[in-house]
Amino acid sequence: MTLDPVHFKGITQLADRIQRDASLMDYRDLAEAIWTEQLDPLEWQGNTLLEPIGELSRRKVSIEGIALADDPFETRHGLDSGTINPTTFKNGLVLDVAQAVMSAIPSDLDLHRRRTVVMTVHSNDATIDFHGGWRRRDDGFMRKRVLHTPRVSRGESAVVHDLALYLAESEHVLEQADRVEELLVLDGPIYPRGLLNWQRSEELRRLLDDNERPHDVIENYIRIVERFAERDVPLVGFVKTPLSRTITRTVEKRRGNAPWVNDAAFFSQLLERDDDEALTFTNWFRSRGGQDELLSADGDACGVERRRDPAEYEVTYCVIYDPRDGIVYRLEAPAVFTRDESRREQLTRQILKGVAVEQGPPLAVEKADSLAKISKDETRALQSALEQTLEAERDISYDAKRTERWGL
Numbered sequence: 001m002t003l004d005p006v007h008f009k010g011i012t013q014l015a016d017r018i019q020r021d022a023s024l025m026d027y028r029d030l031a032e033a034i035w036t037e038q039l040d041p042l043e044w045q046g047n048t049l050l051e052p053i054g055e056l057s058r059r060k061v062s063i064e065g066i067a068l069a070d071d072p073f074e075t076r077h078g079l080d081s082g083t084i085n086p087t088t089f090k091n092g093l094v095l096d097v098a099q100a101v102m103s104a105i106p107s108d109l110d111l112h113r114r115r116t117v118v119m120t121v122h123s124n125d126a127t128i129d130f131h132g133g134w135r136r137r138d139d140g141f142m143r144k145r146v147l148h149t150p151r152v153s154r155g156e157s158a159v160v161h162d163l164a165l166y167l168a169e170s171e172h173v174l175e176q177a178d179r180v181e182e183l184l185v186l187d188g189p190i191y192p193r194g195l196l197n198w199q200r201s202e203e204l205r206r207l208l209d210d211n212e213r214p215h216d217v218i219e220n221y222i223r224i225v226e227r228f229a230e231r232d233v234p235l236v237g238f239v240k241t242p243l244s245r246t247i248t249r250t251v252e253k254r255r256g257n258a259p260w261v262n263d264a265a266f267f268s269q270l271l272e273r274d275d276d277e278a279l280t281f282t283n284w285f286r287s288r289g290g291q292d293e294l295l296s297a298d299g300d301a302c303g304v305e306r307r308r309d310p311a312e313y314e315v316t317y318c319v320i321y322d323p324r325d326g327i328v329y330r331l332e333a334p335a336v337f338t339r340d341e342s343r344r345e346q347l348t349r350q351i352l353k354g355v356a357v358e359q360g361p362p363l364a365v366e367k368a369d370s371l372a373k374i375s376k377d378e379t380r381a382l383q384s385a386l387e388q389t390l391e392a393e394r395d396i397s398y399d400a401k402r403t404e405r406w407g408l
Contacts, residue, residue: 027269028269030259031260031266032270034247034266035056039056039285040052042247042250044253048288049287049289050246050247050287050288052284052285052286053284053286058270058281058283059280059281060278060279060280060281062277063277063278063279063356064277064356066279066349066352067353067356069353072346073346073350074182075105075181076105076182076183076362077102077104077105077180077183077185077364078102078185078364078367078369079169079172079173079184079185079186079368080100080101080186080188080365080373081098081101081166081168083098083099083164083165083374084096084097084374084383085161086156086157086161087383087386089386089392090394091391093121093123093390093392094156094160095119095121095386096120096165097119097382098169099117099168100168100171100372101115102114102172102180102368103371104364104367105363105364105367111176113138114141114143115138115142116144117143117144118146118167118168119146120148120159121148122149122152122156122160123148123151132147143172143175147163147164150207153203154203155201155203158194158204159207162194163213163217165194166192166194166195166217166221167216170192170221170224171220173186173220173224174220174223180228182233183233183235183236183347184228184233184236185235185238185362185364185365187238187240187361187365188239188240189315190236190333192217192221196218196291196294199291208302209302215302215303215304218302219304222313225334226308228337229308229312229334229336229337234343235334235337236332236333236347236351237332238332238351238362238365239329239330240329240360242263242328242329242330244263244264244289244291245262247263247266248260248261248266264319264328264330267282267319267321268328271328275323279320279352281320281348281352284344284348285318286314287314287317295315297309297310297311297314301313308336312334312335313334315332315335316338317331318331318348320355322355322359331347333347
């Protein structure tokens, strides 16, 4: 430990100098007022940003009781993708590698072996083109390709990472979709939020508007919704770290400030109770604020054609709070799968059971995460192998070197 006791105490004493303008209970009262007065629906400047599906409600369920309940869906599949993270080389190349895997409950070893691998490469050299089609390996179980990303003057790491991650994930779902019989749970949101975040950057936004490669990835997710809707097989997204600020941003505009860093913190105060033996959760909401606006009925879906009623693609969600570790989860689904009350109840109960049993993400998600994860040792080995193949050393910053040294 690098802090002496006197230093440690001195730091903690600094907290005494922090003055709070309101108590935690004051914030909870504010949260209650917003819940009862502003969320049915949440509007701003004539636009509906959030509205409940059915009645605005908060519910709770016994952790032990739901853990012992029957599964509404006997078979479940999970989907996740892992990457080595963007790697820069001294010859100017920036690349990332992602692999997507689908898990199955009960286990399906044949499915677990199937992988979709994407390598994305960024180069400022206009004479180079790494773009190539799909190829097979491992007796056809691995599907792989290399993709030359659009050139940008900055933000290369985000471009190679997002395109690798979401192309691998969406292509794997489309190829394995018919294997899913009852329910697919994505590890994360139902739409590619990393790519949709490009709207915040002028240069990256132009890529979404003008370049076919990110456009094709977004189209994949639209086709996934259509594919599963045609088969009447629901898909949901389990978001472990919700970052939406639709509610808190609207509160901030109305009051001049909001005491919560994001909507998850807001819901945490609403759902927290003096009961460590029950999961609490909200009703489902139809969301049209923030990034969700792009996939709303009034959004343009980044120019992708929607073959069904645009309202069916809208993001809907409910929020789950686990008192055992104080964590908020967001359960998402396209509106086509949540318009029916009995289907909403089935989806909610299945995920509640998973959280109750695992004290975290449901087993289908955990299995997919374990299968897709590229370990730190594997990442370092791959990066070293790429150095030899590309005949170029990695361009390592001091911070990256320190991170490797400490094994962080």
